[in-house]
Amino acid sequence: AGHGVMVALMTMSPLHMKEHGGSLTLVGVSISIHVLGMYGFSPAVGMLADRIGRIQVILIGQGLFIAAAIVGGAARSSFTAMIAALLLLGLGWSFGMVGASALLAEAVALAIALRVQGITDLSMNAAGAAGAALSGLVFAGVGFTGLSVAAGLLVIPALLLCDSAARSLRSRPAAAV
Secondary structure, three states: OHHHHHHHHHHHHHHHHHHOOOOHHHHHHHHHHHHHHHHHOHHHHHHHHHHHOHHHHHHHHHHHHHHHHHHHHHHOOOHHHHHHHHHHHHHHHHHHHHHHHHHHHHHOOHHHHHHHHHHHHHHHHHHHHHHHHHHHHHHHHHHHHHHHHHHHHOHHHHHHHHHHHHHHHHHOOHHHO
16 A cells, blocks of 8 residues: 555656656656655665664555645645655655565565565555556546645554554563563
């Protein structure tokens, strides 16, 4: 879901910026800052996941996605706000991806890890493809603000899954956790 949210908003951000007079240079710098958010802080996010827990890092990522949707949706013609939204979006993706990857690596037996990772990668990329394809239709119909609201709503399933996982972990005996 996080990858779909990220792709949907990232894909339409350049069109939104161009629609409001943004130059190709501005769009390029904005996407570069977004990619920096995705990958540049990954080591620190990984250390944070080790320190506070994978689910907590995933939850921070979901909060960053919501913040990106709010800032981007309210940006209108503010390029500074759009750049901030894209940075938040990249950071949200990083927190979600690093936290979920670490959680998956710990939860799966080595004998099936490659198969599970393949299914996970397929699912993530299918969500990204759906996000890219549907974002154009949503953007054309309700604009970038509407797309941001829709993307923000897609965070809800991840929040529910994190809550369920956290409850499951709390209910296990200490030796099993």
